[in-house]
Amino acid sequence: MRRRAVLAAVLLPVAVVACSGEKKAAADPAAALAAAKTTLDGAQAVTLDLKSDKPIPSGHNGVSAAKGTGLIDPTTPKFQGTVSAVVSGAPVTTDVITIGDTTWMKLFTPTFTKVDLKALNAPNPGGFFKPDTGLSQILAKTSDAAGGTEKRFGKEVLTAYTGKVPGAVVKSLLNLGADTSTYAAEFGIAEGNQLRTAKLTGPFYDTGDSSYEIVLTDYGKTVEIAQP
Template structure:
């Protein structure tokens, strides 16, 4: 019996070590986040659902929600969907088409009209879909990345990761916060495919205390036709 136990340990031991090694590699936060970046940029298209956890503070402009399809491209990113925001103290929800630096909205009109977002203090949603500086930059520039417990998201089980994201990255994407601020980040990634499914940022978006924005990314590679109206 003793010889059999020793033999079993000799056979099982290397397999157990190999399994642990593979698991550690798969769970490496930096590697998982890097894969999520390349997977997102290679998708060429993704559906985005962005939500704020609190109303926009009084006296501030800001986006509270956005949902639509983005086409990922370095020179001509596109977006088509709906955006909810507070503009000059008024809450609005409008359809939007954005191609490169140009945007069109149904802002208090039944048809699309070209709109300059800069005076409104609103970010161009196409900025989300530029490789290197868009949504993929959230997982590309994470400070102190760490792994966490798995989390269920609908029918999927996601590997979770945490870290920090600089205010400069957040401000470039949402035109909110300060370059000098630091935001806490939580990510949910599909282990097999490397798809970034969820991201949540928490920090001083406004001068009224911390709040959070969450984004869900689905339908990787599912493109739609986006043309100027």
């Protein structure tokens, strides 16, 4: 009887440790973001859903939302979907196709027409899907990475991280913001090192801070994107 009591006393702490240790230790934040960048760059395709938390301020142009599929490529990234924006003071939602540096929109037209995004002072959504200079560069250029706690996102459990992103990086993507500012970043990493959510907060306009949130899904689910 005494031997059983002694054995139980020895095994009980082990059992408690085993049960409490089912949750894996959080990865180093910088390493976790680097792994997510590698996964995104190699995904071939993702579905993007981008939204601003506030309307575009009066007197400004800018993108408020975008949704579609991006094909990841170092030389000719592609995007097909819809973009909502304010252009010359007018709010518009238009179908968009981009192949490399060329863009077609149904901007006030029933059919796709080639447009000059630089003349519209608008970002190329296809640029999000170019490794190293696209969306994944945010992961590589985040400083002060911290976190590793879990959070619920729909049916998924994500590992959350925070950090800071230089304004020049943000502006290169969204054509918004200030080069000299620093933007607060929040990331949600899903199983398989997939970047699921990214949120950037800071002075995108001269009217105070606002946020843009990006959700990435359907890793590897490619579609045909051709010139219209």
